Amino acid sequence: MHIRVLLVATLLSAVFSSGYAQKKKQAPAANPPAFSTEGMQKAEGFLTFYWDEKKGKVWLEIGRFDTPLLYYTSLASGMGSNDLGLDRGRLGGEHVVEFRRVGPKVLMVEPNQNYRALSENAAERLAVQEAFAESVLWGFDVTSEQGGTVMVDATPFLMRDALHIPDDIGEMKQGKYQFDATRSALYLPRSKAFPKNTEFEVTVTFTGSQAGAYVRSVVPSSEAFTVREHHSFVELPDDGYQPRPFDPRAGVNSISFYDYATPIDQPLEKRYITRHRLEKKDPSAAVSEPVEPIVYYLDPGTPEPIRSALMEGTAWWNQAFEAAGFRNAFRVELLPADADPMDVRYNVIQWVHRSTRGWSYGMSIVDPRTGEIIKGKVTLGSLRVRQDFLIAQGLVADYQAGKPVSAEMLQLSLARLRQLAAHEVGHTLGLPHNFIASTESRASVMDYPHPVVKINNNGTLDLSDAYATGIGDWDKAAIRYAYAQFPEGTDEADALAQLIQDNQKNGLHFLTDQDARPLGSAHPAVHLWDNGASAVEELQHVLRVREIALKQFGAQKIPVGTPLATLEEVLVPLYLFHRYQAEAAAKVVGGMRYTYALRGDGQEPLAFVAGDVQRKALAELLKTLSPSVLALPPSVQKLIPPRPFGYRANYREVFEGSTGLTFDQLAPAAAAADLTLSLLLHPERAARLEAHHAVEASLPDFTEVVTALLDATWRSGKATGYAGAVQEVVNQQVLDRLLKLATNATATAGVRAIAGYELSRLKTDLKNGHIRAGNALSYYALAQIEQFERYPQALELPSPARIPDGSPIGSDACGN
Template sequence: MKSPFTSKLWLLLLIPLLSTTAAFAQKLPSIASKTAGMKKYPGYFTFYWDENNGKIWLEIDRFNKDFLYVNSLPGGLGSNDIGLDRGQLGGQRIVSFQKIGPKIMLVQPNLDYRAISDNANERRAVEESFAKSILWGFKTEAADDDAVLVDATDFLLRDAHDVVGSIKRTRQGSYKLDASRSALYLPRTKNFPKNTEFESTLTFTGGEDAGGFVREVAPDVQALTLRQHHSFIELPDNNYTPREADPRAGYFGISYFDYATPVGEDIEKRYIARHRLQKKNPSAKVSEAVKPIVYYVDNGAPEPIRTALLDGARWWNQAFEAAGYKDAFRVEVLPDSADPMDIRYNMIQWVHRSTRGWSYGASVQDPRTGEIIKGHVSLGSLRVRQDYMIAEGLLAPYEDGKPVNKAMMDMALARIRQLSAHELGHTLGIMHNYAANNNASVMDYPHPQVQLDRAGKIDLSKAYGTGIGDWDKLAVTYGYQDFPKGTNEKKALDELLAQGRANGLTFISDRDARSPGGAHPTAHLWDNGANATEELLHVLDVRKKALQNFSEKNIKPGAAMSTLEDVLVPIYNYHRYQTEAAAKLVGGVNYTYAVRGDKQLVTEVLDKKEQQKALDAMLRTLSPEVLTLPENIITLIPPRAPGLRNSRELFAKRTGLTFDPLAAAQASADFTVSFLLHPERASRLVELGARSNSLSLQDVTNQLIENTWKGRRENGLAAQVQLQTEQVVLTHLLALAQNPNASYGARAVATAAIADIKRHATSQAKRTRDDNYKAHLAFTLARIEKPEEIVPTKVLDLPPGAPIGDGIFGCE
């Protein structure tokens, strides 16, 4: 029991503390007095603009209540390689304001780990087991009974999008944010009942070590000024029902670990990403939506491109109609008064860069459920010009006295329609589907489907498909069907996927298609045709015809002759993607994303005859006939004219300024051989050859050597092409033999193939009287006998064919 003296002592100590706290509270001005004379922006989070001091004062009247915080980049850098594009979405986080004395914390909980339980202690155990993040700390500057006022300026003027990090990661310079040259951007700082939007102008200084990509786009490399956007968004209500993910359905989504899951069930929960869409009458076969999905096309896109974007995006209404909706999907032009970064607008944005590059579809999602709140497509504006140039290369259209062939613009616009639909599909939640060629899905990457008519002329009329494919309709029905009450949803979705399989619809996505050592026979980027081998032979025929027709008529009258090289590059390399597709048939394994009990194919080794046909077609791409450019083309291309950029999209050269047909041929040959002798493919060929009726790695290396080193000797330039192709083959065999990532068996076969080349070279050296061939053989023997002393010639890469840079998921 405490003595009266102890109690009095505690009281004496507590009175000054209470007086200090009361005095602190009394010293804080009211929000009205603090913001007197400032412009008030009422809305979701009311804020005030203090023009005299250039500050934003934020009124916070809701604590411990979650909302969504999103940052984005409305004003970009313009470099595809660095990736800081106009309209780029940044991080999206569930956050809440928490009050601790005079401090206001912006707290992000850790939603990757949860306990979906009514038991508060169970939820607390998970919350306390994993870190959360306090994103920012504010100080209370004014207060009313249920609200406080904080200075949000520093929060809004920070580098939330990590511009500094993006530039550094791409090795383009060391920059830092300069506060003296940064300010709030009032034209895009607005407030609405359910979302509060802020924007700032930020300047990054430094640039002493600025890289070429920065120098290409910045007016002054020592001062890069961009804009960043911040959105505070009310979270959706609880009436949305998440839909469980299925690996066969082809949806992006969310996942988290639920520690309330009973032992014996999967602790990781997965749900698809999709917009909220409900039928007014779920029991009806066809019904209007409670609230349609509406997208807006950038009003900055010029005609006729704007109309093409609208047309392509509207294709998706076909899929929603197939799912039983009427007028549930609309696409309109963005009103002039609207902000593209406003969370209320699903956007198709027209983005300019200094080079052509990837387009992509992103979205803002509710991290709790996967519900898509905003879809945002970014379309690179230079893509349409690339397709137009490919058409120029195919048609050689510029004849004196004749109008420009309309087929070129038709093809370019057809591609834009398809691209608009493709990227919008990602913002609906749908992944790529690379097994859905022949126009079964707009979510594949399409190569132009160019035909040769009966007269042998090139026909572009069906270069790109139109409309939504059958897979797309199946995917939308899977993701967006609103089932009547009482429906067993899981059973209904399983039946839907089973019907799709019965109709020949399959799904294979990025990881399987993008791997250079991939094995799936139908999963390829930028390919066409039901059979990759047959399509490669067709593409080679189209390429041959285009090269036969190639002349000064491939460029406009008055254009510098050196620009013929720009047009030649995509035509000479026209077969590159179909070559990659055919490579996957060599050592190919067909498989699906099967689940137990669905009775679909699990794995199956591709028939040896099919593999052999693919190998034969690939070996044709290494022939001097295919690789050697004719003299009439070579003599047309002078060194680059003054004032024209030396673009990386031109052929690499070893001859200085003059055109180098041998370098072009080497890069193409290296491309083919790199796929055939990829260490993953080589190791798989050893494994498959040992256990099935498959090509073996010995089969591949033997035929590769027979068709190059032991092939019929050529003359002239074709002979030099042949010799360097042989060296390319040797380079890849030497690399495979020493590659620690390849299997022992693959390395052993490569070593045996090198020994075969050595025997052949030794024998030929004793017979030949050709000085060039003799030198080639001597160099070969030196490379084999002393590989550590003879440095191989540097590999030349093909000029970028796909949009420049590495591909990323959810983009094209």
């Protein structure tokens, strides 16, 4: 056996030695043949490329090897549906990449920026680099080489679905689609090379089936839809930028990574804020001109008077930079005719159209290594302003034949656009939302503003101060932290800490999306679309505004000659005018004030909302369930006819009724009531009430809340007529919501137990005749509760009443 092993080993050695010898004898591979670009269209710039029209190919010159550059993708032309989120201008993620030459190939490699070693020691940096995976995003075959520059065929890299659009469509259950290369091609008008970036755009087509309603509503044929995807290669900034540390209290966005060169006694994770590079010409001066100002360019396709409003609102930011020590550091201009919005040197504000109203966005292209903002890109949805006009229409419109339309409606809409432009540009300057600002004298444009409507002494409504004008005090503070340049010799860490302390002394605070968006969230002053220092007092005011406007509601709210059925679109935002302030007031119940406190900064980390304040909020919220609030005025009950021929309703914008083609007079009450109930009976709020009461007995517990709710509805006595019908709708929804909570697996056992116990008490009251709810509703309630007690798994409950879209489309996206 040993002889056989030796023989086999000898033979194998001979074979491999022979092969190696043959390879050694072979002549070295010749250089790639010369490549002719004759007849091709050349685009010279950051990465020069050639377009071969005959073969439909893109040839890319690569001469920058082992040098970092930025690559990102974006959607150049969108679907036109806010729900799908595939909007014109949507950005993909940034990737720091480098081209690496490996024999006949060029690899496009993305090093791992999440794990680094900020050290002068090359071996220490290499140890981290080799510990974590990197990503090879593409491999190119070298076609020719000359003077260290190679030519590669970039066509396969470009001709693909880089944004994974079918995945987005599939997640939305809007159909099954796949990329169709036979119907896709390079889009030459938007494929260009600039001094600091090279851009490619591709027309991409997707084919498929089972298209959903969102897709069908915006494409000519649901069998195939075509959009354009964009590839960007951008020169990264030089190393002259100085990163600034992140502070959670400062209200500035950040990047983060792990630095394995960090001393053991310091945090491993590093965080830098995101900001544009801005430097003073005279660093010693308290106020100085900038070396280079920050300039934003507005889409010239924006119509007047919207264009002027957007430019005015954007220009407000110069106020903040002046407060930070810069003179004329921020400008807004109309994009010149000879400029291209793709050029990375231009910060742009785009005016984007969709089939439905939707969010606007402020996005930035950021150097992932340092947090430096390279380019700001704002997307403003064109239909948003029409919703603001509709709100004003419901409040003050009085269309009369031969008379001019009230100027207040347009003034309110343009005021909102100024604020919107400032808000979205603020995101591209590095600022996140600040949702506590509306309770601190409208301190920031980075909040979501609800129109402030005042009531005149004669009972009329006043929209003159609907939206704030100019940059707020918090915005100036945040820009100061991000951009202020301190005199030479200043300890920057101490100076930044002092800015934070100044904010606290001046009563300026910062809390953002994570604290505002969840319906079950706890802070009583952090919410979207609210106003006023007191959520409860503002709810009282908003309900008065709503009452005045509803009493005045009539045919004069739409122009003469408009179908009366379209009054419903005007009615919806007016009837639900209190919806966001109700959400804000609900956070007072089981509420807790807190800050992003750091140890030693002197801030109070948390405090429960006082019991009497919580009970006042509960009482005000329960009023929103009263027939006196929810019932439509008699003048409205018989005002809205079915839709006429040719006027299809957008059912997301109107109440979902149960009466067929006719307007359902009970549907508005059902939608508004269910909103309040979803807030009061939220499982997180219920659990918090129990936990807080256990710590402080003076605070209401969940039992107190449910008892008050049943007292205000089922046990309040039987109304008659239309008001009685509204009351039955509310009572039924209270029952359904309690049953849902009692069977909700995500609720705590204690919350489910309380809900079940209160249902059993309700059953006893119904059986003993202590509640006069009407025979049919009483029978339904008893049957449902008994089914719950016997076999809760088999309990079938109706879906909650659908509330029309609102902010501005009812989704939880980021934007304004």
